Every structure is written in C-alpha cells, then in structure tokens.
Amino acid sequence: MKLREHRSFVRFWIASTTSSFGTYITTLALQVLVVSNMGGSAVDVGWVSASRWLPYVLLGLIAGVLVDRFHRKTVLVVTDIGRGMILTFICFMSITEVISIGLLMFLLVLFGTLSLFNDSAYQSFVPQLVPRPLLTRANARLEQSSAVAETSGPAIGGGLVSLIGAPFALLFDALSYLFSSVLIASIKHQTSKKVKTGSLGQQIKEGLRWVYQHQYLRPLALNTHAWFLFHSMTMTILVSIFLIELGFDALLLGYVLAAAGVGAVAGTSLSSRAGVRFGIGRAMAFSRILYGPAVILMALAPAANNSDSSYIALMFVIIGQLFYGFAMGIEGPLEMGYRQYVTPSHFQGRMNATLRSINRSAVVIGAPLGGTLADGLGFKTALWISIGGLILCGLWFSLSSMRKARIEDAEI
Structure with a gap:
C-alpha cells in the first residue's frame, strides 16, 4: 500500500510542511526584529533564541507524560492555534512599538512550551496514521519536507522580511500554524490507548x-x-x-x-x-x-x-x-x-x-x-x-x- 492512499497522513504531511516553512521564516524574522526593529545586540539575539528552547530542558519529561494522557490530535490543534496567536500578538506589539526584549523572551518561552508539546504529540501521532511497516517511509516524506524547508525557508523568509518587514513575516507564520490546525482537526485517525492515571513521577520513571x-x-x-x-x-x-x-x-x-x-x-x-x-x-x-x-x-x-x-x-x-x-x-x-x-x-x-x-x-x-x-x-x-x-x-x-x-x- 502506498502512502498517498492514507488520506489522513497526506493531510498531516501538508500541515507539517506548511508549518515547517513558517518555522524557518520565524527564526530569521525574529533575529531581524531584535536587531533592526528593536535595536538589540548579538547578546539579545542569543537570549531570545535560547528562550525558545528553555522549555525543552525544563519541561521535556513532563510533556511526554501529559501527551500520553490526552488525545494527540487535540494537543496538535490546540498548540498550533496557540502558537499562531502568540506570533500574531508579537506582530501587533512590534507594529505599535510596545514590545521589549524581556517581554519578547517571555512570549517565546510560552511559544517554546507549546512547541514542546506539539513536537511530542507530532512524533507520537504518525503511528496512528499509517501501518507500522510504512513508518520509515512516512518519516522519510516528513524529513524531506523539513529538509526542503530548511534549504529554502531562510531565503523565503529573507524575501518576506525585505518586502513586508519582520513583524508581518511573523504574521505569515501565524497563518501557517492556523492553516495547519484546520487540516489536522479534519484528520480521521485511530485513537491511541491512554495511559492509566498515576503519579507524574511514576509515569516519568516508566x-x-x-x-x-x-x-x-x-x-x-x-x-x-x-x-x-x-x-x-x-x-x-x-x-x-x-x-x-x-x-x-x-x-x-x-x-x-x-x-x-x-x-x-x-x-x-x-x-x-x-x-x-x-x-x-x-x-x-x-x-x-x-x-x-x-x-x-x-x-x-x-x-x-x-x-x-x-x-x-x-x-x-x-x-x-x-x-x-x-x-x-x-x-x-x-x-x-x-x-x-x-x-x-x-x-x-x-x-x-x-x-x-x-x-x-x-x-x-x-x-x-x-x-x-x-x-x-x-x-x-x-x-x-x-x-x-x-x-x-x-x-x-x-x-x-x-x-x-x-x-x-x-x-x-
């Protein structure tokens, strides 16, 4: 059986590809926003970048337990909507010139937290969309899209930033997350077995x-x-x-x-x-x-x-x-x-x-x-x-x- 016969995976792949391009656009747009729009230094760029990854270090194991307790599609939809709203908020705050480095870092910690839960659910959702023998092929398609986004995303982001400015480039990514959430919400899939309730520490140890x-x-x-x-x-x-x-x-x-x-x-x-x-x-x-x-x-x-x-x-x-x-x-x-x-x-x-x-x-x-x-x-x-x-x-x-x-x- 071919991957394209699994319509749920095709929708998921389109959603993933769209948000991957948006992610690489955001990475470049944030750097330009800090330096050009906010007059920040290289140190500011470093702190802003680190704030996106901090939740992975602090909350990674907890996220895994919580994702196993909830329906993964719901986690994907909610986190995509949340990330789109945060980027929209950053865009409007930048336009009105009321944003600061500290506030941007705080918002990106929230963004990183949602991304952490999204990533955990994303990697765990694929086995619910395709038979196990097709998992390697399905991941290859997802990795191909990610590689293309990695190759061309920064160039597209640079063009968008030059054309419409860094704040509106972030708004473009916000729309990509909202589009992704709509597609994923329409997916029909086999629900996963929920984890039996227990203490958080016990489930992390498991x-x-x-x-x-x-x-x-x-x-x-x-x-x-x-x-x-x-x-x-x-x-x-x-x-x-x-x-x-x-x-x-x-x-x-x-x-x-x-x-x-x-x-x-x-x-x-x-x-x-x-x-x-x-x-x-x-x-x-x-x-x-x-x-x-x-x-x-x-x-x-x-x-x-x-x-x-x-x-x-x-x-x-x-x-x-x-x-x-x-x-x-x-x-x-x-x-x-x-x-x-x-x-x-x-x-x-x-x-x-x-x-x-x-x-x-x-x-x-x-x-x-x-x-x-x-x-x-x-x-x-x-x-x-x-x-x-x-x-x-x-x-x-x-x-x-x-x-x-x-x-x-x-x-x-």
Whole structure:
C-alpha cells in the first residue's frame, strides 16, 4: 500500500510542511526584529533564541507524560492555534512599538512550551496514521519536507522580511500554524490507548525505563545524546570559521548552509531503501561514521588569501556540507521510524519527549562549549576536538548492539 492512499497522513504531511516553512521564516524574522526593529545586540539575539528552547530542558519529561494522557490530535490543534496567536500578538506589539526584549523572551518561552508539546504529540501521532511497516517511509516524506524547508525557508523568509518587514513575516507564520490546525482537526485517525492515571513521577520513571532499558533504544539514545553535544559544538565553531577565517559574507553563508539541506533531501530519498537493503542499524552506523569525514573536509578548507584559495575553500565547504546533510537525511527517518515501531502506543509521548528533551539539553551545553573552546584554543583546534567527538560517536554506534537492529526483527 502506498502512502498517498492514507488520506489522513497526506493531510498531516501538508500541515507539517506548511508549518515547517513558517518555522524557518520565524527564526530569521525574529533575529531581524531584535536587531533592526528593536535595536538589540548579538547578546539579545542569543537570549531570545535560547528562550525558545528553555522549555525543552525544563519541561521535556513532563510533556511526554501529559501527551500520553490526552488525545494527540487535540494537543496538535490546540498548540498550533496557540502558537499562531502568540506570533500574531508579537506582530501587533512590534507594529505599535510596545514590545521589549524581556517581554519578547517571555512570549517565546510560552511559544517554546507549546512547541514542546506539539513536537511530542507530532512524533507520537504518525503511528496512528499509517501501518507500522510504512513508518520509515512516512518519516522519510516528513524529513524531506523539513529538509526542503530548511534549504529554502531562510531565503523565503529573507524575501518576506525585505518586502513586508519582520513583524508581518511573523504574521505569515501565524497563518501557517492556523492553516495547519484546520487540516489536522479534519484528520480521521485511530485513537491511541491512554495511559492509566498515576503519579507524574511514576509515569516519568516508566518512560525513562522504557528508553534506557530497551536492548536497542538504550544504545541509540545514549549515542544520539553524545552526537547532539558534538554536533552543536561543530555547528557553532563552523559558522565562526566561515565568517571570520574564510571571509564568507552573510549571503554566501546562507548558500553554504543550504548545501546541507540539499544533501538531506538526497539522503531522505534513499533512506527507506537503505534501511531495507542493509538493515536500519547498519544504515544508521554508516551515517554516524560519515559525519566525521564530512567535517574534516570543511576543516581542511584553506584560508581565503586570494581568489583561487577562496574557490578551493568554498568547494571543500560545500562538499562537506552536502555529505553532512546526506548523513542526516539517511539516518533521520530510520531512527524515528524505528523508535515509533518498537514503542507501544501508550509510551510514544514519553519516549519522544525523553529523547528530545535530553538531546536539546545537550545542545544547550554543546553550543556554548564550542564557542568557549574556540575562544580559548582557536577555531581549528576546537573544531578538531568536535570532529574527534563525532568520530568516536560513529565508532561507538558501529560497535553497539544497535548496529544489528532490523525492523523485521523488532518485537511490538
């Protein structure tokens, strides 16, 4: 059976694609709003960005329990409407010039809280829309849309901000969330089994035990936490290298980062076939190993001393970005599909929230750690440290029990 025959999933995919584009537009519009409209500094931009992710660190495990207690479609609809209303409020407050950095941060903490619950329900909702054998393919379609949005969303956002201004660009995203809520509300799906009532602490422990005592989920989770730490370090250091050592301007930086999105689109196109042919574990192990060499290519890019070295540096960086994005595209749908396949319905919210919250916590640690190492040791030394971490993650994954994991062998 083909995915397009599942009309509920098609509606969900359209809703997800629409909101994904809106999310990348909002990310750029908020940065412009802080700097250009509000006269903020780079530090203000950092605090505003961090405020969106703070709820993931503080409330992630609680969100998983609550999502398992409620109908996931209801959570998705309510959180989409709520996020649309918050962005509309920010737009009108910006137009009337009554917004401040502190108030914006407060509103974005609320926005991030709704996004946390939406993300937990979103990842747990897919198994209710398609049969389990189609989970990897369904996640590949969702990842493809996300990769396209990541590639073109910032460019669209830049055009919108230039054309109508940052506040109205946020309003555009608000409309995308409202459109998404209408589509999801119209979805007919098989309802999930609700979690039996119990203490919050007990249910959090049940979710943690499920993830960290599972034969394959445990090594997958621990390795992914470490990967997020070194990935966030790497991305922080690379952007500084591109702008300072290689002399890229903002426009060229955007094109370079978009190369990873192109690679991700290619990777997601092959993800399902790679999982079937080689097994999910081996295909993911290949991806984890590929990250290190991809960043090594970028680390070897020569400093921009003349036009020839600039072209060589650009070639090294683009090829490295393509491979890095390709690895992410291969493993993303496989990891999500496997997690959803082996996890019972009543654990889906807690499983997804547990992994997402700890992964986001690793980002909160890794990004400033990368910047600190770069300031103290130099960009290239710090980058080679993060490369070493990515290589260790690849070797660790390849030697773990997860390497042998196959969907067809999983117990449900």
